[in-house]
Amino acid sequence: MADEQPTIHSCDDWISITLPDWKAVLAAQAALSANDHWTEIVPGLDSIAIQFDPALFSPDEAASLIADQLDRAVHTTTNLSILTTIPVCYDAKLAPDRDYVARELGIAVEALPSWHASRQQRIAMLGFMPGFAYLESAETCPAIGRLANPRQLVKAGSIGIIGRQSCIYSFDSPGGWPIIGRTPLRLFDPAKSQPALLSAGDTVRFESISKEAFDHWPQEVEE
Amino acid sequence: MSITVLKAGLQTTLQGAPFTGHRYLGMPAAGAADSLSLALANFLVGKSLDAIAIEITITDALFQINEPCSIAVVGAAEHVRINGHAVRQHRTLKVMAGDKIDIGPSRPGCRTYVAISGEINADRLLGGQSTYLAAALGGFRGRALRKDDVISLTPDSPVTDVERITPQNLKLHYSDDLVLRIIRGPEAANTHAGALTDLCLGPYAVGTRANRMGLALEGAPLSASNSTNMPSAAVFPGTIQLPPSGQPYLLGPDAQTTGGYPRIAQVIRADRHLIGQLGSGSRVQFVQTTTERATKIYREKLSLLSSWLGQIKLW
Numbered sequence: 001m002a003d004e005q006p007t008i009h010s011c012d013d014w015i016s017i018t019l020p021d022w023k024a025v026l027a028a029q030a031a032l033s034a035n036d037h038w039t040e041i042v043p044g045l046d047s048i049a050i051q052f053d054p055a056l057f058s059p060d061e062a063a064s065l066i067a068d069q070l071d072r073a074v075h076t077t078t079n080l081s082i083l084t085t086i087p088v089c090y091d092a093k094l095a096p097d098r099d100y101v102a103r104e105l106g107i108a109v110e111a112l113p114s115w116h117a118s119r120q121q122r123i124a125m126l127g128f129m130p131g132f133a134y135l136e137s138a139e140t141c142p143a144i145g146r147l148a149n150p151r152q153l154v155k156a157g158s159i160g161i162i163g164r165q166s167c168i169y170s171f172d173s174p175g176g177w178p179i180i181g182r183t184p185l186r187l188f189d190p191a192k193s194q195p196a197l198l199s200a201g202d203t204v205r206f207e208s209i210s211k212e213a214f215d216h217w218p219q220e221v222e223e
Numbered sequence: 224m225s226i227t228v229l230k231a232g233l234q235t236t237l238q239g240a241p242f243t244g245h246r247y248l249g250m251p252a253a254g255a256a257d258s259l260s261l262a263l264a265n266f267l268v269g270k271s272l273d274a275i276a277i278e279i280t281i282t283d284a285l286f287q288i289n290e291p292c293s294i295a296v297v298g299a300a301e302h303v304r305i306n307g308h309a310v311r312q313h314r315t316l317k318v319m320a321g322d323k324i325d326i327g328p329s330r331p332g333c334r335t336y337v338a339i340s341g342e343i344n345a346d347r348l349l350g351g352q353s354t355y356l357a358a359a360l361g362g363f364r365g366r367a368l369r370k371d372d373v374i375s376l377t378p379d380s381p382v383t384d385v386e387r388i389t390p391q392n393l394k395l396h397y398s399d400d401l402v403l404r405i406i407r408g409p410e411a412a413n414t415h416a417g418a419l420t421d422l423c424l425g426p427y428a429v430g431t432r433a434n435r436m437g438l439a440l441e442g443a444p445l446s447a448s449n450s451t452n453m454p455s456a457a458v459f460p461g462t463i464q465l466p467p468s469g470q471p472y473l474l475g476p477d478a479q480t481t482g483g484y485p486r487i488a489q490v491i492r493a494d495r496h497l498i499g500q501l502g503s504g505s506r507v508q509f510v511q512t513t514t515e516r517a518t519k520i521y522r523e524k525l526s527l528l529s530s531w532l533g534q535i536k537l538w
Contacts, residue, residue, distance in 0.1 A: 009409040011489040012517035014459055016409045029247070040246040042457035044481055049457030051246075054492050054521050055536065059514045125455060126249040127481030130358055134455070170249070171358045188248070190348035190360060196248040 006070075010059040014040075014051040015066060021046065022124060024073075026201045031073035037065060043200050045124055045134075081122075083203045086168070088116070088159055088181040089214035097147070097178035101161060104144045112180060113208040116159075121166065123202040131170035131188025131196040135204060140164070150176035157183045159206075168198075184209075184217030224292070224341050224376035228368045229323065230285035234434075236354040237345045237362035237374070240273035241538050245349050246480040252460055253355040256435060256476050256499025257334050258537045259528075260297045260395060264338035266532050267295030267315045269385035273536070275345045275352050275362075277337040277374070281329050281502055286337070288322045292376070293340040293383045296324075299332025299397040299500060313389035332397030333502035340383040341376030356435065357477060393531055399505045400426075403494050404512045404520070408462065410453065410485035418445040418465055419487050419511070426506045427471065433503040435477040440507070444469030448485065458482040460538070461490035461498060463509075473498065473507075476538075491517035493524045496537050 007018040025043045040051035052062045090113040102109040121135040143163040158169045160177025170187035187197045241254030255261035262272035296303045296312045304325040345352035354362025411419040427442035447469045464472045464484035
């Protein structure tokens with residue numbers, strides 16, 4: 001068992017476990033995914049939820065099976081963090097809030113791409129939409145307010161930032177995060193065996209590309 | 224083989240089994256909002272219980288059948304007519320090329336399912352074919368049906384010789400006043416215990432923000448914590464979240480996979496199909512039960528249903 005006792009909460013067909021940190025979440029995900037007992041295994045920022053078929057398991061049975069599987073998790077180290085480079089175009093046409101974000105950060109708008117690219121970020125979680133990535137940077141950063149009026153349409157690939165946290169929109173959708181650029185990469189392709197480009201725990205580095213490069217980005221090229 | 228949409232209504236989509244095993248990638252369940260009405264309809268045309276069918280929401284819809292087949296209608300529609308003649312729900316209906324099927328508005332309730340003996344050619348992804356509207360995936364080109372759309376059926380779909388009528392005791396009662404049984408959510412275990420108790424005090428009305436993603440509930444405001452610091456965590460269809468406004472939000476089949484609001488309650492699996500019958504203006508009374516009882520209720524419900532439907536799963 002981990003040093004810190006995890007908090008377990010059982011509903012009738014899912015169980016939520018609070019864990020000490022994101023590394024513990026990833027280790028738990030790896031351990032639980034090795035079994036086919038579970039309908040869903042969903043990492044949160046500091047928790048993991050496991051959904052099961054209540055016709056097959058009672059919550060108590062599921063909880064004890066999960067505990068057994070997590071006992072083995074501490075012996076599994078998952079430091080296979082993948083580094084993905086994400087090309088981003090910071091052109092004003094694709095970055096409606098770059099002036100606002102630069103002002104909040106106290107930097108010149110021209111410096112925004114290099115500021116953003118210099119920060120290594122980790123995928124904290126996928127959620128909101130298929131393949132939508134929440135990122136977290138270890139470095140400090142002033143908080144940036146969300147838009148007072150969320151946009152009806154944020155284009156797929158848009159990069160939003162609210163300070164240490166940023167996100168990548170995977171589909172056209174409504175959204176309230178200030179947008180500082182857009183990647184031409186497709187974040188979710190259900191036809192692929194691994195539909196999501198990014199996974200929780202991955203490390204991401206942004207790389208500035210020109211509008212020209214963005215417009216002519218080859219669509220089916222994998223990283 | 225095909226079916227032509229003559230009138231699509233407010234939101235008519237192709238829905239069957241939910242997507243499973245991909246929530247960690249952010250892929251929601253989608254699938255039929257009322258899994259029991261879907262199962263009853265599919266059984267009447269000899270299909271697997273979670274096969275893709277047509278899900279109609281609130282307003283009326285009209286279809287033209289282009290080849291002979293069997294259909295069945297189960298849901299909240301106040302009437303069903305074939306070429307203007309009233310027919311009954313809950314039975315196998317043999318229809319001919321050119322027949323027009325008129326599905327009346329939902330009254331009371333919210334959704335109606337039309338099952339068809341032929342295999343519907345819906346877009347396939349991640350092991351499923353249901354429509355997930357927000358990302359325009361699955362179903363009919365990822366979107367709700369429109370007038371003049373042609374739903375294609377696998378050409379060699381056999382005309383079923385199944386002829387069935389749902390037993391009286393298994394027919395669902397559609398209502399705009401529902402009771403949903405809930406159990407404690409993770410954040411009600413300590414910080415929001417009071418909110419959970421208060422949630423069960425009086426009925427809540429479903430507000431105008433009501434769709435497959437979730438239902439805004441209106442009633443006595445619950446005491447919500449001002450803190451917005453809850454780290455995002457998994458949510459599921461049937462989770463009741465408590466935003467700072469104090470007005471609870473009940474998640475539906477298309478709900479996103481994670482959320483940052485306290486999860487004060489969870490509608491039990493056995494009652495979750497009823498969420499699909501809640502629409503704007505419905506009233507819902509929550510009643511708290513325990514996880515042990517919830518498991519028992521679910522298994523008893525499946526046991527009752529399996530006497531007619533065979534092995535069944537609700538979601």
